[in-house]
Amino acid sequence: MDLIEIAFSAVRVSTPLVFAAMGGLLSYQAGMLNIALDGFMIIAAFAAIATAHFTGSLELAILVAVLGATMLSALLGVFTLKLNADVFIAGIAIIFMAYGLTALLLKGILGEDGVFMSSAIPRFPTLDLPVIESIPVVGGIVSGHTLLVYIAWLLVPLVAWCLYRTRWGLRVRMVGEAPEAAAAAGVNVDSIKFQTMLLSGVLCGFGGAYLSLAYVSLFANQMTAERGLIAIAAIFFAKGHPGWTALVALLFGLATALSVRLPQVTGAAPQLLQLIPYVVTVAALIIVGFRTARSRSKHGAWKFGWN
Amino acid sequence: MSEPAPVIEMRNVVKRFGDFTAIHDANIDLRPGEIHALVGENGAGKSTLMNVLYGLLPRSGGEVLLRGEPVDYGSPNEAIAAGIGMVPQHFKLANSFTVAENIILGSEPTRGFNRLDRRRAAEETAEISRRFGLEVQPGDVVGDLAVGLRQQVEILKTLYRKAEVLIFDEPTAVLTPQETRELFNTMRNLAAAGNTIVFITHKLGEVLAVSDRISVMKQGRIVATLDNRDVTAQQIAALMVGRSVILRVDKAPPSELGAPLLRIRDLCARGERGEVAVDNLSLDVRAGEIVGLAGVQGNGQDELVECIAGLRRRASGDIEICGKPTGRTPGDNRDLGLAYVPADRAHVGLSLESGLWENLSIGHLESFRWGPFMRTGAARKRAGELIERFDVRGGEIDKFAGSLSGGNQQKVQIARELTRPAPLIIAEQPSQGVDIGAIESIHRILVEMRDAGRAVFVISADLDEIFSISDRILVIYRGRIVADLAAEDTDQEEVGRYMGGLEDRPRDGASPERTAHVG
């Protein structure tokens, strides 16, 4: 029983990771490492809560969240693609700007410092899946989530289909691997990159809205807790393949779910258990590093491993 | 036979870059079904003229007529749509994708929901391939193909877009002689089907072998358009330069040969994709000689040089510089006495966003050391002297290296490397992108270095260059040295045969013997 509960909460916990990872994966495939996913999500999380608080409408809240995150991604896109900004530095700037901006607006619009909760925000309804619900173990894990959870997991095959089966996907992957070849074939490289950047924003918008509206029902400063970066680690680990990326995200989610449950069992210090997702992520990055170093050392070019 | 109406006419086309006029009043017409060679030296303006036609560069004056209609292409896309295709010298292909995917990119066949129609893509690709006698299979991954086949993929890309005018930019530079012959067959097939072929080259033998008409460019002007029947190579050569094409640097015969300063035994190394690039290779370069390494690009030259320089790990074998085994890093090898002029100026040989003095100081840092401090004043002063001495035009010590032209960037590299007190000099494509005058001075410097008792190893894709300066010529083919020839006893024909892997006889006595235990 407990295990089912933990698996259920792993699905819940990894949902924002899946949103962010699917978004980041698209721009990753187009040859841009977009580290600002966290910034997109925090803006969306705030926009969702503020809109829900003022209008009481969840649909509207999600819409505004997606719009906000997409605008921020457009800003990053303009800076990196049009103004030649370094994608990492601009990404860092976007993350911290978004943290600061949401904290500022929290005080300026909602009049709170740090955390905001409101009774005006409707609860996100959960869905019980008709047939699956009654399957023994699976039903307990899969059924009973909010709509956004199902959207996130349905996104995975959708993103894979777009990347590997459509004209657009071929262009995205070509732009990522051989931008010169794509440009020579008449593909507008910057436009493709910009599209993937905007889609990163859209998906992170859903992720952020999920985080503040469905995962919890509040907004707190920096509540994304580096989920955007954990998503990037998942993308690295799965080399950008949608299915594997989602699976890795699920494993990260499982680690987090365990860290939430464990204190009740073990009585260990909460700080140490909160470390778990970060430590797991760093461990994943170390594995990624060794893996690429091994394939690199096969031929030994540029052995100091730069670029 | 009456002359058919031209497909393309370029009338009084002018192209300027700032104050510099690259193309003066060029007139050329291209007829359907002909192979039209465009010949000229490096820097004569051949590629620039074709880039104007292809929409890559806007023209500064004149007009371009397509079937009598004036056209003005702002981008290659418009030129492609009008039926003009370019087969570039440096392929623009995505290596991990299939042939079909590379070919259809940009004009993909789709089914509903923008789905790729892979079957149609494969069928159409195979169909065009068959029609022109090409061999590539739609499902092959480009990265696994030989260079000649990759070029076919580029050709198919233009044909898939229904190109009727195909521009080949130096297509034979990367091909073996057989591949070249196949390419010429393909070109003839294409022309026979009514297409127009523009063949940019500076190799006169090829021009005479395949073209119908020949336009000669010199210093931005088209100086003549001739029928192939009427001309000899000597006449074209005279039109191109007004003097003998092959530059032979005046040099004394090599004096006494010294000890081998570069000694390679049984070297094996892998390439970028893990393939065997250098295969049990052995060679010596002795003090007082210039050894030229000839070979078609992609036969392991790059990997060989990177191994010597310390930029690539070797799989097995030994390299000795000045009698000592090479070290772990390029820095170690420099300390052993290596000076290295790399081919890749932009990424390896220069830091384009640093000042010239910084570019000129690296590799000489120890001479400016004062404890942990660096005597930057001395470094800048020396940089100024080098700029003067090597005639780096537009050089100021604080100017970014990236702001110089290719030829002057090359002079910066040469100034830095050849002023090192290093007994072994490796020069990779030393005259790449450099104008004629500068080529001569670079070659002269290399000969001076030889006469001063250093060992000089020149790697070049350009046989003219190899023949102009080498005392001894090695030929590399598929990662092995297949010939070791004294320069005065051989000719371009023979070296060309070795480059193509057509002959593989045991090497001359002067070559390093293979150690017995190698299997």
Added chain:
Amino acid sequence: MSAEVSVPPARRSITASPIFGKIAASLVALFISFLLGALLVLALGESPLEVYGLLISGSLVGMPNFLVTLQMMSPLIFTGLAVAISFRAGLANIGAEGQMLVGALCAGYVGYAVELPALIHLPLCLLAAFVGGLVWALLPALLRVYLNVNEIVVCLMMNPIALLLTGYLSTRVLKAPGPTNKLPDIQPTAELSTFSLFSQANTGLIFALVLCLIFAVVNVRTMRGFEWQMIGKNAKFAYYGGVDVRRRALTVFLVSGGIAGLAGAEQVLGQYRAYYDDFSPGYGFDGIAVAMLAQFNPLAVPLAALLFGALNGGSAVLQMMTGLSKHLVQVLQFIVVLVLAAKLSWDWLKLGRSQTAAPGSDPPAEGPHVTAGDR
């Protein structure tokens, strides 16, 4: 496109010195930032003039306020310098926050647990902080230098890990008796003395300024400084030219981490006199903005730190007097970073050195945009 055209020498740029271009770029970025900030303030229903007035008067007018500014700028000099020297070498050490926390904990621990004469105790505490920061930079540095793992992602992971670990140690393991989550007070022998009774500004500031001077010299007058710069500009080139890129890069990253650790020492030994859990309002992140505004020049770091320190100081007043929060400053800071990342100021205004050759020559410069953390 092969080199078909020989191009005449690019026209000599008649613009002023590169330093002028850099200063202009920073000023433009500040201007854009304050302009956008004003619009933001306006949108939140406050008067920009009043808000900026408060920020200035709250930080620079009057001795007490000015001392607060000095106090606020000290940690920013350390973290700004730390970030600046790593960025200059092409390494994006944005883990200064975590390194500072670890450094602070080390200083706080050595400060109370050891009894020594001041002459030894204080340097030992500083050394402990330096080593603490260095150790915290070790993992991202090793991963970056030896395994080519993106250091930004690792650094951003190390920051919360540092916060949680120091939190655990200061609330459970080393906690001083009493209700506050802190370590025991440091010995008087470990203290950095303050300038005035009314402020926590302390001799750590002077130490920071001296450190900036030292690194200004290191950067432009030493072998290491030259090599660091070359690695930052083009690591392949530096490697080819005989620089031991891995070791130099590792050193720079670790030194950067150590300096960030010293920021923690200044806080603990000079300002709080004990390690308090979660004491930092984000000085490590502010350091990124300081370094960018200073364009990685150690001599400009104190000026940039003064500006952002003043804004931080003034923002406390802002928070009390208006409906805005202190995070306005954070937004301003990172607009500056964003604008400077674009380099648009000097490309657009053509204030810098001419960057590329005329068209038609070899493919010219790679494009003047890789500053740090190449992919």
